[in-house]
Amino acid sequence: MPFSPLSALARVLCSIDAPRNLRALYGLLAGFCVAGLLLAMAQSSIARGQETLGALWLGLALAVAFFGVNTTGLMLMDQARGLPVRDPQDALADALRSGHRVLLALLACLSLAAVGVAVLAALLWATRWPWVGAPLMAVVLPVGVLLLGGLAFVLVVLVGPLAGPAVWAGQRSGGVLRFVRGRLRHGLPETALLMSAVYLLVALSTAAVSFVVVTGGKLLAGLAILGAGIELPARQLLAGVAGLGPRGLGASGMALEGGNLGLAALIGGGVVFALALALPTLVWLRGCCAVYLALTEEE
16 A cells, blocks of 8 residues: 555554553563573673673573563564464564574674675775875765765664564565665655654653653652651662662662662662663564554555
8 A cells, every 4th residue: 555654653653552562561571680680690700700601691681682672572563463462472482483583684784784884994994095095085085974874874763673573574584684675775764754753752751751760769769768767878779770789789889788678679679670661662662563564564
């Protein structure tokens, strides 16, 4: 069917309902929590001088985060297509089977970009030659600026956001590359417009979540310390909300106080931090799915 910018934009704006997908929220939170634990284990291993073990834990953390995002994306794609949302365990199994397609597509796009950068670097090196150096620089400079800026723009508005949704919709790596090539040739302005709307939604949802977390945290700290008489510093009480754990708190120069009560405050604040991180991420992933579906309707 013909591409309609207004209907596509309306479809993207509907992405604000992503937090209603509780299965996707559960999958994303589970992935973030497991990845966070593995990252903490990596930090502990590196602090003890066990770099190899730390690198192993770090690799596992990245793998869990990657497949967690893919699991969430599959459930959000179901929501965007108006289909019954699959169970988290089924989405995880599908993500394990198809996640490599996203990596292969991204690797292929990055390899092509690297070839362009290598050619540009070679031309810049050639500007040191006598006689031809100055004229060559006059040509390479504007071409290089446009090339590098264009590559960054394409990676931000097309390749990075839409490679995943293409796979979640059933495309293989080759299909993702054909989709990217088609948008580069015929639909980059429309793609940029729709992705700008997604970025705006993410910014607004992040601002709203940040206001709730910061305001609620400060009010709760005042209520806990002044109203309930809890003997914990306000900075420590809100450290978990800022994403700090016991090790991060110590690195900031503040010792953990309050024993089990102080540790429980860090854990509870960490839950709030995970939710504050997950909600804008859901909007982002849901928006990318909506953009992909809106763009492929015209094909």
